[in-house]
Amino acid sequence: MNRRLISIGTAILAVLLLAAGVLVATRRPSLRGSVINPPAPAADIKLTDSNSQPFALSAQRGKVVLLYFGYTNCPDECPATMAKLKLAMGTLGDLAQNVQVVMVTTDPARDDPAQLKKWLTGFYPTFLGLTGTADQLQQAYNAYGVVVENGGETHTTYLYVIDPKGNLRLTMVGPDMDPQDVVDDVQTLLKGY
């Protein structure tokens, strides 16, 4: 009676171990931010960057783009977000060159390319600001659900994360997020996940 118990028990245990083994082998990384599933192609943005050059989101293939909507006179949320992104870029080290942080201004009246460049490069040299005509900017705001109020304020503090294939993969709340989560997700996306 015990021999039968041992054989059946071992068989069941073996099946469970096999299942566990298969699941370990086929593990896929998980993303920390709010995942957009299935990935949706990120709406293109064509604006002028803080170097006064034309910028197209669709031309950023091969890099992870961290897209934010803010303004340089923002008292707290935008600097907080940029500070966290600066920390993340530092942690990423060599991988940082494959990451493009972009901030679309919500206050084009005060944020010209020079002002954007001065404010953003103060955080990290490769951070880019984007501005344009009212129509161009409104198109970008609409595409990402950003509502802009007077003076540049918005209620959107999302960081939109776009993968190297141009798909919008996840969002994080800029001022609240953990820079390590940004690092982890950027690394995961750069691996092609």
Added chain:
Amino acid sequence: MEHANKSDVLRQGVIVFVFLALLTALEFFVAVQIGATVLLALIAFVKVGLVMYYYMHIYRLNLQDQDLDRHSDQYKLGTSRIGLWLFLLSDAFIFGGLFVSRFNLLGLGPLPLSPDSQFIAVTITSVLLLSSFFMNRAEVSMEHGDRRGFIVGISLTILLGLAFLAGVVVVEWPSAISAGVTPSSNAAGAVFFVMTGMHAFHVLTGVIFLSIVLRNGSRGLYSAEKHWAVESAAVYWHFVDVVWIFFYPALYLIGKLI
């Protein structure tokens, strides 16, 4: 199975315990490395199956008693067993309701418990499984007329049961409270305290039940032929273990993927 010799049955109890221990280790591994809730559920069902068949001998409900005299001990034993299992079924509804509430309120997400809590939980889970092992030993001893084996087994069960209680009330609860998880903090806190509290209460009543059975047993009130109190206390105790087999992963292991 009644006619197997004592050492065979005792050995069976050991084999079952070894499988339970291995399954618990696998369950922990699956939780932290894979996070597959379905696999956790499967493992829990296998553990419960082992306990219900080999320790609670649920198959005894199916014994032939049609020809028996309704006044015979055998017959009364049969109806007593049905009564006990019906009671356990009703108790299962309470625990089942709490179990479902956990998922209704918190989905498949984890409870906000600290790593200390994880360590405490795996320790008390092992203590409770070990207590079921000794309870089985005690019951098997009594079935074969070994009063000393019965006394040693049931005493160890009581001690381990008390250790589980201390682990929950004196170690785990204060640890959870200092991590901000309190009965009134939020849904997660409420779920945690009601589930562990209701279960701990059953462990306490189980310990009281076992203590009475130990006292009576030491005075020679039970024999190999007549020991329903021992059987019912054992089955109740294993039931409490079965509840924890479901509650432990539900509270501590789901969503714990690292």
